[in-house]
Amino acid sequence: MATKPVKKVVLAYSGGLDTSIILKWLQTEYGAEVVTFTADLGQGEEIEPARAKALAAGVKPENIFIEDVREEFVRDYVFPMFRANTVYEGQYLLGTSIARPLIAKKQIEIARKVGADAVSHGATGKGNDQVRFELGYYALEPDIHVIAPWREWDFKSREALLEFAEKHQIQIAKDKRGEAPFSVDANLLHSSSEGKVLEDPAVEAPEFVHMRTIAPEDAPDKPHVFTIDFERGDAVAIDGVAMSPATILTKLNELGHDNGVGRLDLVENRFVGMKSRGVYETPGGTILLAAHRGIESITLDRGAMHLKDELMPKYASLVYNGFWFAPEREMLQAAIDYSQAKVTGQVRVKLYKGNVTIIGRESPYSLYDQDLVTFEEGKVAYDHRDAGGFIKLNALRLRVLAKRDKRG
Numbered sequence: 001m002a003t004k005p006v007k008k009v010v011l012a013y014s015g016g017l018d019t020s021i022i023l024k025w026l027q028t029e030y031g032a033e034v035v036t037f038t039a040d041l042g043q044g045e046e047i048e049p050a051r052a053k054a055l056a057a058g059v060k061p062e063n064i065f066i067e068d069v070r071e072e073f074v075r076d077y078v079f080p081m082f083r084a085n086t087v088y089e090g091q092y093l094l095g096t097s098i099a100r101p102l103i104a105k106k107q108i109e110i111a112r113k114v115g116a117d118a119v120s121h122g123a124t125g126k127g128n129d130q131v132r133f134e135l136g137y138y139a140l141e142p143d144i145h146v147i148a149p150w151r152e153w154d155f156k157s158r159e160a161l162l163e164f165a166e167k168h169q170i171q172i173a174k175d176k177r178g179e180a181p182f183s184v185d186a187n188l189l190h191s192s193s194e195g196k197v198l199e200d201p202a203v204e205a206p207e208f209v210h211m212r213t214i215a216p217e218d219a220p221d222k223p224h225v226f227t228i229d230f231e232r233g234d235a236v237a238i239d240g241v242a243m244s245p246a247t248i249l250t251k252l253n254e255l256g257h258d259n260g261v262g263r264l265d266l267v268e269n270r271f272v273g274m275k276s277r278g279v280y281e282t283p284g285g286t287i288l289l290a291a292h293r294g295i296e297s298i299t300l301d302r303g304a305m306h307l308k309d310e311l312m313p314k315y316a317s318l319v320y321n322g323f324w325f326a327p328e329r330e331m332l333q334a335a336i337d338y339s340q341a342k343v344t345g346q347v348r349v350k351l352y353k354g355n356v357t358i359i360g361r362e363s364p365y366s367l368y369d370q371d372l373v374t375f376e377e378g379k380v381a382y383d384h385r386d387a388g389g390f391i392k393l394n395a396l397r398l399r400v401l402a403k404r405d406k407r408g
Contacts, residue, residue: 006030006031006032006117006118006145006147007032007033007116007117008032008033008034008035008114008115008116008117008118009026009030009032009033009034009035009116009117009118009119009120009145009147010035010036010037010107010110010111010114010116010118010119010120011023011026011034011035011036011037011119011120011121012037012039012103012107012119012120012121012122012133013036013037013038013050013054014038014047014050014122015038015047015049015050015053015054017161017165017170017172018122018161019122020053020057020165020170020171021161021164021165021170022120022122022149023036023054023057023059024057024164024165024168024170025149025153025164026120026147026149027057027058028168029153030147032118033060033063034057034059034063035059035063035064035065035110035111035114035116036050036054036059036063036064036065037065037066037067037103037106037107037110038050038051038064038065038066038067039067039069039102039103039106040066040067040068040069040070041069041070041073041099041102041103041187041188042070042073042186042187042188042189042246042249042250043186043187043188044186045186047066048066050064050066051064051066053171056171057170063114065106065110067106069102069106070188070246071244071245071246072102073099073102073187073188073189073246074188074189074245074246074248074249075244075245075246076102077098077099077101077102077324078098078188078189078245078249078285079233079234079235079245080333080336080337081094081098081319082285082288082289082292083233083234083292083336083337083339083340083343084308084311084312084315084316084332084333084336085289085292085293085296085308085309085312086312086315086316086319087289087312087316088268088316088317088319088320089266089268089269089316091264091266092264092266092268092280092320093189093190093264093280093282093285093286093289094316094319094320095187095189095190095191095192095280095282095285096128096129096185096187096190096192097128097132097319097320097322098189098319098324099187099189100129100132100133100136100322100324101132101136101322101324101325103133103136104119104132104133104134104136104137104140105136105140107119107137108136108137108140108141108144111141111144112141117144117145118144118145118146118147119137119144119145119146119147120146120147120148120149121133121134121148122149122150123148123150124150125148125150125151126272126274127270127272127276128270128271128272128320128321128322130148130150130151131271131272131321131322132321132322132324133322134146134148134322135321135322135323135325135326136322136324136325139325139326140325182194182195182196182197182198182209183195183196184211186211186212188246188249188250188253188284189249189282189284189285190212190262190280190281190282190285191211191212191280191281192278192279192280193205193209193211193278193279193280194276194277194278194279197209198277198278198279199277200277201267201277204265205265205279209279210263210279210281211281212253212256212257212262212281212282212283213256213257213260213261213262213263213281213283214257214258214260215260216259216260216261216263216353216354216355217260217353218260219258219259219260219352219353219354220258220259220353223350223351223352224255224258224259224350224351224352225348225349225350225351225359226238226239226255226348226349227239227240227346227347227348227349228287228288228291228346228347228349229345229346230291230292230295230343230344230345230346230347231344232340232341232343232344233292233296233337233339233340233343234340235248235252235288235291235292236248238251238252249284249285249288250284251284252283252284252285252287252288253283253284255283255284255287255351256282256283256284256286256287256351257283259351259352259353259354260353260354261283261286261287261351261354261355261356262281262282262283262284262285262286262287263279263280263281263354264279264280264281264282265277265278265279265280266278266279266280271320271321271322286356287349287351287356290349290356290357290358291347291349291358292343293358294347294349294358294361295343295344295345295346295347295361295363296343297361298345298361298362298363298366298367298368299342299343299344299345299363299365299366299367300339300342300343300367301367304339308336308339311332311335311336314328314332315329315332315333315336318332342363342365343365344363344364344365345361345362345363345364345365345366346361346362346363347360347361348360348361
């Protein structure tokens, strides 16, 4: 139930059943004027019907905001994250996590524009998204009133939600009347499926869960080879054709889909303290990560590369836990972006039945010196005898330890 007077609230609105119920609940329980924000993040679904549904629910036309944010999403969120080679718990490419700060930012911008005193989201009280949304809200507008319906309302079951929907004449699709076999979140970077048929981590996910990739065993028997060009750590072209960030990711998604690339079955540790099992598909992101590491392998100094690898788990945790707008994430981003100044060049990629292989890389800023590494006599002087002193200096402490232990 409402505990604080609210005049106007900006709702993150998909037009689906849950957020449609939330919209009506905000109107009835808070007596608030509702403003809806619907983002096209490349989820693969038509978002314009959300306008008609919001109008039918009594939202004023001037209070309905629908925006295509795909380019901003990839340019300002996905690409900066991939400059860090970000992977959570060794496997997860953070497809859901990275979308939440952008939605939160847009909601706050709209709230300022229309004079709203509250924002609301449809995340449940058990997951990570409630944290991500609300940390974003408070970082950008510290005194904003946040309404989290799933933590406030009295509905105890899905049947109760459906009864509320029918009472308020909210349209219910036939496939929503029964329990959905799993829940899905999707954007241009990935799709994630959780719950119901996926809750037992011992049971293999059914094939119908996968929506972004074909099965690797069904992929073509012939490898697909292509090139990706990078400038300052960001992909800028595929097979020599310059493209925008969102267009590049879209193309990589197509290539990944066709070759069975990017499937992940993961049990992860949620920020709120429980473990959850999810089936993720990140075809384009999986390719992009491998390609980015490929171009870094010849353009980054060893010290810079290893430091990046040490910082990455912290960066990944910050993104996963919702601290995108925190100063420590911005500090890490500044260091990461500095490292990318010479990460420019081209990699050659081979896709084959679920695998991504980097088979070539070149850059005008390459640090790879064939004369240094060749087994033949090189042009650059390298005295093999120098290695003896280098080894002895590094072995000194080990020798001291061994002598002590021998005495003991």
